[in-house]
Amino acid sequence: MSHTFPPHVIAEIQERARLGRYGVRGRGAARRLPGFDDLLLLPAAAATRDGAARRGPCRTETVLGTRYARNPVVLELPVTLAGMAYGSISPGAKEALGRAATMAGTAATTGDGGMTPQERDAAKTLVYQLTPSRHGVDPDDLRAADAVEIVLGQGAHPGPGGLLPGEKLRPRVARRRGVPPGVDLRAPADHPDWAGPDGLAVKIAEIREATFWRVPVFVKLGAARVAEDVTLAVTAGADVVVVDGMQGGTGGGEEVLIEHTGLPTLAAVRIAADTLAELGVRGEVQLVVSGGIRTGADVAKALALGADAVSVGVAALIALGCNSSSDDTGADVTADYRALGTAPGACTACHTGGCPVGIATQDDVLADRLDPDLGAERVANYLRAITAEAALLAAACGHASVHDLRRDDLVALTVEAAAMARVPLAGTTWIPGLPSGPGGG
Amino acid sequence: MAEVTLDADRLGIRGLNAALHAVPAGAHVRVLNPRGRHNLAVGLRERIAVDFAGPCGHYLGGLGACAEITVWGPVGRGVGENLMSGGIRVRGDAGGGAAAAARGGTIVVAGDCGSVAGIGLAGGTLAIAGNAGPYCGRAARSGVILVCGDADVGLGDALGDAVIYVGGRIAGLGDGALAAEPDENDLTAAKLIAATCGFDHVDPENLTKVTSVRYRPRLLSGRRAAGRPPVPGRLSAASA
Ligand code: SF4
Numbered sequence: 115m116s117h118t119f120p121p122h123v124i125a126e127i128q129e130r131a132r133l134g135r136y137g138v139r140g141r142g143a144a145r146r147l148p149g150f151d152d153l154l155l156l157p158a159a160a161a162t163r164d165g166a167a168r169r170g171p172c173r174t175e176t177v178l179g180t181r182y183a184r185n186p187v188v189l190e191l192p193v194t195l196a197g198m199a200y201g202s203i204s205p206g207a208k209e210a211l212g213r214a215a216t217m218a219g220t221a222a223t224t225g226d227g228g229m230t231p232q233e234r235d236a237a238k239t240l241v242y243q244l245t246p247s248r249h250g251v252d253p254d255d256l257r258a259a260d261a262v263e264i265v266l267g268q269g270a271h272p273g274p275g276g277l278l279p280g281e282k283l284r285p286r287v288a289r290r291r292g293v294p295p296g297v298d299l300r301a302p303a304d305h306p307d308w309a310g311p312d313g314l315a316v317k318i319a320e321i322r323e324a325t326f327w328r329v330p331v332f333v334k335l336g337a338a339r340v341a342e343d344v345t346l347a348v349t350a351g352a353d354v355v356v357v358d359g360m361q362g363g364t365g366g367g368e369e370v371l372i373e374h375t376g377l378p379t380l381a382a383v384r385i386a387a388d389t390l391a392e393l394g395v396r397g398e399v400q401l402v403v404s405g406g407i408r409t410g411a412d413v414a415k416a417l418a419l420g421a422d423a424v425s426v427g428v429a430a431l432i433a434l435g436c437n438s439s440s441d442d443t444g445a446d447v448t449a450d451y452r453a454l455g456t457a458p459g460a461c462t463a464c465h466t467g468g469c470p471v472g473i474a475t476q477d478d479v480l481a482d483r484l485d486p487d488l489g490a491e492r493v494a495n496y497l498r499a500i501t502a503e504a505a506l507l508a509a510a511c512g513h514a515s516v517h518d519l520r521r522d523d524l525v526a527l528t529v530e531a532a533a534m535a536r537v538p539l540a541g542t543t544w545i546p547g548l549p550s551g552p553g554g555g
Numbered sequence: 556m557a558e559v560t561l562d563a564d565r566l567g568i569r570g571l572n573a574a575l576h577a578v579p580a581g582a583h584v585r586v587l588n589p590r591g592r593h594n595l596a597v598g599l600r601e602r603i604a605v606d607f608a609g610p611c612g613h614y615l616g617g618l619g620a621c622a623e624i625t626v627w628g629p630v631g632r633g634v635g636e637n638l639m640s641g642g643i644r645v646r647g648d649a650g651g652g653a654a655a656a657a658r659g660g661t662i663v664v665a666g667d668c669g670s671v672a673g674i675g676l677a678g679g680t681l682a683i684a685g686n687a688g689p690y691c692g693r694a695a696r697s698g699v700i701l702v703c704g705d706a707d708v709g710l711g712d713a714l715g716d717a718v719i720y721v722g723g724r725i726a727g728l729g730d731g732a733l734a735a736e737p738d739e740n741d742l743t744a745a746k747l748i749a750a751t752c753g754f755d756h757v758d759p760e761n762l763t764k765v766t767s768v769r770y771r772p773r774l775l776s777g778r779r780a781a782g783r784p785p786v787p788g789r790l791s792a793a794s795a
Binding site: 247248251252253254256257293294302306307308309313316317319320323324325326327 | 637651677
């Protein structure tokens with residue numbers, strides 16, 4: 115078998131030859147990338163153990179937006195729910211995520227297409243995304259939010275915007291977005307009303323004026339030129355920088371962009387944290403990292419690398435029921451996956467609108483397959499569980515708070531991960547890319 | 556009607572906006588010394604009248620509703636961005652992105668507009684007495700844009716359901732835009748807008764109407780929405 119032309123590459127070429135167009139799908143990069151699995155945490159050993167720190171529960175409280183906002187966001191967890199578009203997922207799914215965030219003590223995030231009253235009611239803490247499409251943006255919703263996130267990019271496709279297929283643009287979604295129903299929508303890459311880097315500072319100031327300087331302003335970046343973008347966001351006055359790595363999901367995007375653009379989350383978090391430190395704003399500007407966060411171990415490692423919190427998207431959807439073989443009525447939906455050309459556990463068909471478990475759909479019949487109460491409970495359980503895992507790991511490393519995790523607590527299993535995360539290769543003091551010397555081997 | 560005078564030099568941007576938000580409905584506010592400051596009168600929600608006695612900076616009156624704002628001078632970028640209702644009259648030129656993503660209300664510019672005027676317009680009206688810069692009406696989803704003077708290149712690029720009327724020359728249409736004969740409804744609409752805005756220098760009978768070629772791109776499946784003509788061009792050319 116050819117390594118250059120293995121069967122799946124041949125199949126892709128044949129598909130392009132047949133259809134004359136490129137592939138589109140949901141979710142993030144599926145290729146093997148250096149990630150948090152390539153890092154290990156070093157528990158406190160006899161020489162470093164601090165008895166005081168190990169008494170009592172490990173704290174997980176997280177505060178975001180302490181720089182300029184009157185009311186920073188105070189969360190019980192270092193994990194938030196990432197933004198998902200109204201239109202991309204069903205109203206029931208949005209409601210369930212909002213409710214789960216409230217149950218677990220964290221924040222949910224709106225997404226492209228605006229805020230629904232149901233999700234505002236459901237989520238005690240709600241972050242309002244201001245996306246480049248501006249679909250459904252309502253200043254009253256902005257003011258009703260607990261934070262505003264200006265989206266400049268998304269990890270799955272850091273340059274261009276995402277796609278919303280016509281199947282999902284049902285009349286109620288189209289009405290909210292102010293577009294005709296049934297058309298395929300391509301979200302623009304840039305905000306319509308500012309023309310480049312200098313404009314961001316004025317834009318942030320505008321949001322502050324419109325919200326009376328009450329709520330924090332987050333700036334979300336798709337991980338690409340992370341140091342430059344974080345510098346811009348900080349200089350422009352962001353309270354919180356959200357960096358979304360290339361494993362971050364999308365409701366619909368071009369496969370070539372998903373797989374071949376951006377930076378892995380592992381590299382992105384380290385660069386972002388270093389940039390904040392170089393700018394002298396660590397602790398003043400918080401860093402939220404997203405893109406392929408799945409477990410409490412991922413959470414702990416991201417925090418150790420310098421994140422103040424992480425955001426979960428795809429993992430939250432999986433907790434909600436995505437890729438499950440049965441829906442909330444108990445029915446086996448394997449055949450519906452098959453009809454989409456996929457199977458439970460392997461589905462990335464969010465862009466089709468035919469989600470077998472009623473999450474990534476606007477079809478009322480399909481949407482009824484998700485019970486928002488049950489879904490919320492599952493997601494809340496998941497959030498609590500991964501937070502407990504992260505706390506366990508932090509305590510094992512001798513810390514009284516998950517936010518005390520630091521880069522010293524990490525080693526890498528591969529040279530690539532060591533270079534990206536700037537932590538020593540396990541069993542050595544060697545950090546690839548750093549000059550020899552203390553810490554550099 | 557309560558008359559209020561506020562001094563932007565004394566209050567600063569934040570203080571001035573707080574004062575404007577505190578003014579009761581029905582009041583008339585005169586703002587002295589705006590001096591090109593950005594983000595003035597942002598997010599207003601009451602039926603008040605505000606007169607700025609000089610130039611204002613970016614995002615004048617953005618994210619607002621209900622208020623009637625007049626600027627006696629030019630404004631910067633994004634005047635009336637995401638406006639929901641009410642009106643803004645600019646007695647001068649406007650920078651780029653005037654009325655960007657506005658969902659309602661009327662924005663009247665007595666002079667010229669910079670690039671991408673009316674970009675992403677989603678229901679409001681933008682009336683320009685002078686000329687419009689490049690890519691006016693880009694991706695405008697609904698609402699009306701009236702350009703009494705000339706329109707630069709890229710007019711109506713990726714236009715949605717918004718309609719653009721142009722009194723002068725059009726340097727070039729954007730992707731998916733089509734120049735068409737105005738019908739009776741267009742004439743009525745244009746007359747109304749011109750009259751409301753006090754534009755007596757434009758002849759509504761002699762306007763060019765620019766609209767979308769009315770195709771509905773089907774980016775993903777190659778199929779088309781019912782009743783629409785086929786998609787010209789290839790997938791990558793389409794835009795929302
Ligand atoms: S199960 Fe639904 S939400 Fe999950 S990947 Fe498939 S279509 Fe998307």
